[in-house]
Amino acid sequence: MPELFIPSFRTLARRVFLARTGQAALSATAVALLAGNEALAAQSKSGTKDVTILNTALGAEQEAIAAYQVGAESGLLQKPVLDLAVAFQGHHKAHADLLASAIKKLGGTPSAPKQPADYHFPTSKLKSQADVLRFAADLEKGAVSAYLGAIPLFHNRDLAKAAGSILGDEAMHWAVLRQALGETPVPEAFVA
Amino acid sequence: MKRGNVISAAGLLAVLLAAVPLAAFGLPPGDPARGEKVYGRCFACHAIDRDRTGPRHAGLFGRRAGSIPGFPYSPAMKKAGANGLVWNEETLDKFLQNPTKFIPGTRMTYAGVKNDQDRADLLAYLKEATKEAKQ
Structure with missing residues (x-):
């Protein structure tokens, strides 16, 4: 990591870590995103399509949670990066909770997470903190594209x-x- | 014809032949290096060599749709494969342009790679990367 970069990143990571204490508030935000959506349950065919989109997203979120767990347990991440990874994993858990909640509201069944070993993460290629960060960054970039591609499909x-x-x-x-x-x-x- | 001209003509022919499979159905020639960057969009759900939320891409070209053993495909994808859908440049081009239109009911709920050049580049990359990878 470049020397000039470390102080600002440490400050940033600490802030993200401290923000975890606000997760109850974040959950409230997540609930608010779906508040007043009793109409969700009334949808039929379009609701079924939305359930499919939501379940695909849920599967990706579950994988992200498992991937951050692998990173956290790898012994390769040092503080404050480790704290950051755990905080981001918490965000993905919140996303998964929101998606599962929406799926249930639509009358669907949230997909179950796989066993960690079933994700077949490329752990043999993760030999340094930078490798783990690169792996996580690629997952996050892919997730951005996936949501960008899913948003126009929601009814x-x-x-x-x-x-x-x-x-x-x-x-x-x-x-x-x-x-x-x-x-x-x-x-x-722009993101694509 | 001079030797240099013969070599140039052969080189040109090779380039044209390489471009034919995609150009034949309207896509411009693809750039695999640029396609690798486009593949980053797929990385939330796919990998070349392992099944994720979406199936692995190794061995994709020539594979019947919905046919990786044990992968939990949607009924729609399985049905498409049973009806004879095989992945090649043409079918992948149509699918990637608008997955849910090409196979209604697919779990690949993604609006699609709309730009022709992006799709051509992606297909060029996939053709190379999936050939080399273990299935």
Whole structure:
């Protein structure tokens, strides 16, 4: 990690870590994203399609949670990066909770997470903190693209809004991870 | 014809032949290096060599849709495979352009890679990367 970069990143990581104490408030925000959506349950065919989108997203969130667990248990992450990874994992858990809640509201069944070994993470290629950060950054970038590609497909605009909220969070993860790797945090004006 | 001209003509022919599979159905020639970057969009759900939320891409070209043993495909994808859908440049081009239109009911709930050049690049990358990877 470049020397010039360390102080600002440590400060950033500490702030993210401290923000975890506000997770109850975040949960309230998540609940608010779906508040007043009793109409969700009344949907039929379009609701079924939304359930499919939500379950695909849930599967990716469950994998992200498992991936951060692998990173946290790898012994390769040092504080404050370790705290940051745990905080980001907490965000993904919140996303998964929100998605599962929406699926249930629509009358669907949330997909169950796989066993950790069934994800077949490329652990043999993770030999340093930078490797773990790169792996996480690629996952987050992919997640941003996945939500971007899913949002136009939602029939329910409130679900699209909730997905947009998650997209924003994952884009921030990606930027922070890029910064931790010493790369330009926001490389372009648009995401794809 | 001079030797240099013969070599140039052969080189040109090779380039044209390489471009034919995609150009034949309207896509411009693809750049695998650029396609690798486009593949980053797929990385939330896919990998070349392992099943994730989506199936692995190793051995993709020539594979019947919905046919990786043990992967939990949607009924729609399994049905498409049973009806004879095989992945090649043309079918992948159509699918990637608008997955839920090409196979209604697919779990690949992604709006699609709309840009022709992006799709051509992605297909060029996939063709190389999935050939080399173990299935």
